[in-house]
Amino acid sequence: MVKQAPSFDGSSLDMPPVFCPIDIDALRRVEVVPSLQETPTITLAAAVELACTIAAGGAQRAALATAATRWFGKTELWRKMTAWLIDGVRPTRPIDETSAPLSELWPIENEEDVAGTGWRLFQDRFRRTATRHGFSSSLGAALSRALAEMADNIYQHAGGGRGLAVFHFAEKLVSWGVADLGQGVLRSLQSSARWIHLENASDALKAVWYGAATSRQGATSGDGFRQVERSLAALNGHLRFRTGDAVLELAGSGATLTPTARTNPPLVGLQVAATCALGGPRGNLLTIRNA
Secondary structure (H helix, E strand, O other): OOOOOOOOOOOOOOOOOEEOHHHHHHHHHOOOOOOOOOOOEEEHHHHHHHHHHHHOOOOOHHHHHHHHHHHHOOOHHHHHHHHHHHHOOOOOOOOOOOOOOOEEEEEEOOOHHHHOHHHHHHHHHHHHHHHHOOOOHHHHHHHHHHHHHHHHHHHHHHOOOOEEEEEEEEOOEEEEEEEEOOOOHHHHHOOOHHHOOOOOHHHHHHHHHHHOOOOOOOOOOOOOOHHHHHHHOOOOOEEEEEEEEEEEEEEEEOOEEEEEEEEEEEEEEEEEEEEEEOOOOHHHHOEOOOO
């Protein structure tokens, strides 16, 4: 099941054993980062949003960075995420670029990062890992295309900001995400005359999802996330988009994705996360404990 309410309100020391994105929303609302009675784990989507929160700066940055290092500093994927987003240190590519890693982070900063040979090899590794964890080759390819669509949108909307694509697998479970620290969807779309009327981040997210909005020069619409929808709707998939102060979540069941919109504390850029599972909705709580 998808968590629908924060696990804590910022006034209690009873923090969640598993951090989900909605818990990161709650962390951004409090002035003092609470202590923990036990070391938590964190989902990939939550890790991406927490890393972006720290990298974006603000009054909480130092306290959040210290706490997150204490909570998740032993997790390699977390260390790579923060090293790239905060310090600009690109992760080392796998020695064997034809491997099938359990998890991998790919930095996005320029067109080569989403169009070059290295990016294609990253997608190949995603597909290879998918087939080794219970996904058919055709499904692995479809999910890889969905990831590529998401990453391309991140590059298009970032406006030069640092971004990433990342995945993590378990048996018949996968989580992946893309994120950037750029200008956000609203400002990006407003650069196009067709979408300059958009007034807020929530409208911008809805325009991208429902209206195939794009800021690409010469394009009136984009295929955008249609591939994502086709790939995840029948896989108990869960999608989370957030930009500015807006969140759009879509939960898959059968052949449809049911949307839920909400507001949250503002954060720069665009963060998109997806999870899916073969045979059940467990993928929503896949953590990166061993990544």
